[in-house]
Amino acid sequence: MDLADEPPSGPDFTDTRIAFQSKSDKELKETYRLFRLMNNGYIVDVGSHLAKVAMRLNLPFVENALKKTIFKQFCGGINLMDCQEVIDHLYSFNTLAILDYGAEAKSEEEDLDFAAEELIQAVDFAASNNSVPVVSSKLTALADNDILIKKQEGIAFTGSEEAQYERFLERIESVCNRARKLGVGVFIDAEESWIQITVDEVVWELMKRHNRDKITVYNTYQLYRHDKLEQIKSDFEKARKNGFMLGAKLVRGAYMERERDRAKELGYPSPIQPDKVATDRDYDEAIKFCLERYEDIAICNATHNLESVQLMVDEIIKRKLPRDHAHLNFCQLQGMSDYITFNLSQSGFNTAKYVVYGPVREVVEYLIRRAEENTAVIGEMSRELSLITSELKRRGLQD
Secondary structure, eight states: OOGGOOOOEEEEEOOOHEEETSHHHHHHHHHHHHHHHHHHHHHHHHHHHHHHHHTTTTTTHHHHHHTTTTTHHEEEEHHHHHHHHHHHHTTTOOHHHHHEEEEOSSOOOHHHHHHHHHHHHHHHHTTTTOOOEEEEEOOOTTTTHHHHHHHHHTTOOOHHHHHHHHHHHHHHHHHHHHHHHHHHHHEEEOOOOOOOOHHHHHHHHHHHHSSSSSSSSSOOOOOTTTTHHHHHHHHHOOOOOOOOTTEEEEEEEHHHHHHHHHHHHTTOOOOOOSHHHHHHHHHHHHHHHHHHHTTTTTEEEOOHHHHHHHHHHHHHHHHTTTTTOOEEEEEEETTSSSHHHHHHTTTTEEEEEEEEEEEEHHHHHHHHHHHHHHHHHHHHHHHHHHHHHHHHHHTSSSS
């Protein structure tokens, strides 16, 4: 979109015609039915438990049921080629795609090598698609969790563990090196606090090597932690002194209950903010901090929180920053918050959907988290369900 064509006031997030223009009448009805179910906490709790049990028992009818419903809503396909149709469809509505292979928490070396090879293939695939600027990875897909924990706790490795850790470093380096050469970005996802320091150290070294001329590697900052706003500021200053640029993906966070329970059990202070107000405050301050330094920090505002999206929109317009600057980005998960994504992209902002892919049994944990997230964040879910209902009525599909 030409800058002269951009509406000066930004997107109208209540415009359901734009929000759901990518969905046919049938798809919109299916989404409505699925979201109605996911808005019921009891159904989600029971269904999640049954899905885990069924997958362990290898019950094919359950896998097929998941594939036709929640998998179809939140995933791009079982492999990269399956994703091409989704990618092209998103791009037809000015929306980019971020590829995310759904494997995580592996421990066998064969599985870890496979995940690394899958990521390299994703980088190659992204490089052949102008609409796929970034791939995403969890380091727990490339390293045994226990190795990462021991590294953070300073426990000496055995000879075989040292070799495993070095192999892990080789895996993620091969991914990032390939990505830099092909002009593809790499998001490294956040993890639980008991391995996050290890992740931060690894990502720091990757950024030092690969973020010199342009930003390839992004760390993820979970702002529901009370120390992350200061870490962003500190990382920026250290990056500047070391002659490279910072890639920062901002999220609120995904492990709150687990973090609090572990802190209570082991008797250490919880790393989680005292309340949502504190989380929102730090999140919005992080947005402002990055925008003030946007030439040296690439930000991805990865949220479904409308208020934080609106803040970044308003700040970009107020500061008269180019909406399509490569360092100014928004993203939401595929299947969620279409009213945010497509209204942003329609107004000329860099906007992407996280397109998760992989065999159903590999991504079932991810799918369960999406269902649980939608019941936990009841305000956002209710807002989206209300907008879907409005669009059904606008199309004459519901009284």
